[in-house]
Amino acid sequence: VDTHIRGYRATDADAVVALSLRTWGPIHDSLRDVMGDAIFQRLFGPDWRDQQRADVEDALTDESMEVWVAEVDGTVAGFAAAIVKAPGGLGEVYMVAVDPPFQNRGVGTRLMNVATDWLRDAGCSIAVVSTGGDPGHAPARATYERAGFTPVPAVNYFKAL
Numbered sequence: 001v002d003t004h005i006r007g008y009r010a011t012d013a014d015a016v017v018a019l020s021l022r023t024w025g026p027i028h029d030s031l032r033d034v035m036g037d038a039i040f041q042r043l044f045g046p047d048w049r050d051q052q053r054a055d056v057e058d059a060l061t062d063e064s065m066e067v068w069v070a071e072v073d074g075t076v077a078g079f080a081a082a083i084v085k086a087p088g089g090l091g092e093v094y095m096v097a098v099d100p101p102f103q104n105r106g107v108g109t110r111l112m113n114v115a116t117d118w119l120r121d122a123g124c125s126i127a128v129v130s131t132g133g134d135p136g137h138a139p140a141r142a143t144y145e146r147a148g149f150t151p152v153p154a155v156n157y158f159k160a161l
């Protein structure tokens with residue numbers, strides 16, 4: 001299998017959005033289980049895909065965001081986006097996703113390493129990536145720990161009003 005990470009191009013947009021929606025489906029199922037329907041609907045609206053699509057499109061078009069895609073045998077299989085938050089200080093891996101058929105082959109780990117190498121070269125001395133503590137994010141947590149990140153747990157409390 002030939003896996004190759006390269007810079008994002010505008011012509012990748014449709015493929016990246018499509019894989020994002022496939023990838024984040026199970027995540028939203030897990031979040032709904034943890035938070036319940038009342039909070040889930042207030043946070044994500046009638047269809048979580050609308051917000052997710054908009055978030056991904058915003059990241060892809062944000063001039064200050066650096067974006068990569070992973071190509072596996074010529075197919076766009078994943079992407080990552082990173083941003084310098086404080087020059088000389090903090091950088092963030094803002095998004096990473098690998099299409100489900102291509103998961104568990106090391107693609108996510110490679111995307112994380114490309115993103116942190118870029119943040120280091122951009123002058124950052126520390127990198128952060130934020131994720132959930134719910135079961136749906138277990139693969140993300142494993143991937144970040146494998147990439148050398150130290151977990152610092154945080155909890156968000158929601159109340160439907």
Ligand SMILES: CC(C)(COP(=O)(O)OP(=O)(O)OC[C@H]1O[C@@H](n2cnc3c(N)ncnc32)[C@H](O)[C@@H]1OP(=O)(O)O)[C@@H](O)C(=O)NCCC(=O)NCCS
Nearest residue numbers: 096097098103104105106107108109131138139140142143
């Ligand atoms: C996180 C993600 C990008 C990882 O991509 P990937 O290409 O599968 O990553 P890798 O193959 O490099 O590594 C996957 C790791 O997850 C682990 N993993 C897979 N399923 C798991 C599960 N259900 N529970 C715990 N760990 C799991 C694998 O064992 C592997 O870790 P290891 O190498 O220490 O064994 C991918 O799972 C994904 O897109 N998830 C949905 C979107 C998401 O959560 N993005 C991050 C949001 S903050």
